[in-house]
Amino acid sequence: MSSKKTTVPFAGTKEQEEELKKIIAENKNQKGALMPIMQKAQDIYGYLPIEVQTMIADEMGIPLEKVYGVSTFYSQFALNPKGKYQISVCLGTACYVKGSGDVYAKIEEILGIKGGECTPDGKFSLDACRCVGACGLAPVMMINDEVYGRLKPDDVKDILAKFN
Numbered sequence: 001m002s003s004k005k006t007t008v009p010f011a012g013t014k015e016q017e018e019e020l021k022k023i024i025a026e027n028k029n030q031k032g033a034l035m036p037i038m039q040k041a042q043d044i045y046g047y048l049p050i051e052v053q054t055m056i057a058d059e060m061g062i063p064l065e066k067v068y069g070v071s072t073f074y075s076q077f078a079l080n081p082k083g084k085y086q087i088s089v090c091l092g093t094a095c096y097v098k099g100s101g102d103v104y105a106k107i108e109e110i111l112g113i114k115g116g117e118c119t120p121d122g123k124f125s126l127d128a129c130r131c132v133g134a135c136g137l138a139p140v141m142m143i144n145d146e147v148y149g150r151l152k153p154d155d156v157k158d159i160l161a162k163f164n
């Protein structure tokens with residue numbers, strides 16, 4: 001669980017909480033309501049931090065472990081927020097054989113976060129992705145919609161420094 005620990009303080013609003021509680025109240029007695037409710041919660045908050053999972057468990061009258069189990073089992077649920085700049089390193093075969101794993105590790109080292117996490121200031125989040133169709137530029141990473149190719153681990157610091 002440590003690699004999934006959120007590093008960004010939860011900052012949900014009263015309005016978001018009310019919207020979620022309303023959705024839960026309307027749906028909780030329907031069979032199979034948990035997944036759709038969690039999906040809605042993620043739509044409202046952008047991710048599913050433990051605070052939101054606790055709200056869902058309390059309002060539905062089910063154990064938090066159950067909500068947590070679902071949130072970690074299904075990859076569509078994010079336990080951490082995305083950063084203002086979303087870094088996505090391609091670990092597809094072509095990129096991997098050209099060293100994208102080292103680029104990924106270098107980003108983790110520079111930002112002090114693991115894959116799936118976000119820096120405490122909300123600026124960068126890091127994820128791995130599969131082939132993005134730019135194998136000719138391998139190894140590749142994306143920052144939001146921009147592609148960076150033919151990367152070496154030593155390039156990363158200068159690239160990240162350009163984002164303010």
Ligand code: FES
Pocket residue numbers: 090091092093094095096130131132133134135136138140
């Ligand atoms: S494997 Fe990375 S872009 Fe294709």
